Amino acid sequence: VQINQTNTNSIDLIKGTSNLTIGSVGEKCNRGNGFTVTISSANAGALVNATGARAAYTVQYDNSGVKSLANPVVLTRTSAKKTVSTKSFKVNIPANPQAIAGTYADTITVAIAAR
16 A cells, blocks of 8 residues: 555635545555455544544545445455556545534544455
């Protein structure tokens, strides 16, 4: 897995954002019958601040549609990728006029495993 972070700017939780590219992932696996890409969130798909306030978000990865990370997302690739194939990684955060000011964070993990 090769991950390139491209956006660490502040996000206005009151206004929200759509299709914000936060990075790209390079997929590569030489296993003949393919591999899986598992995307998971330390906070079950939510940005969390120091007091525990949450702001749910969804992700878009490689045209797989909009996905919640409340549970890990597993994508199956059915053939090898012998050269790096770069996929964009985007987030969507709905507007929340009741959001509490502060610093929110989550850790997203992307793992590739041979099938």
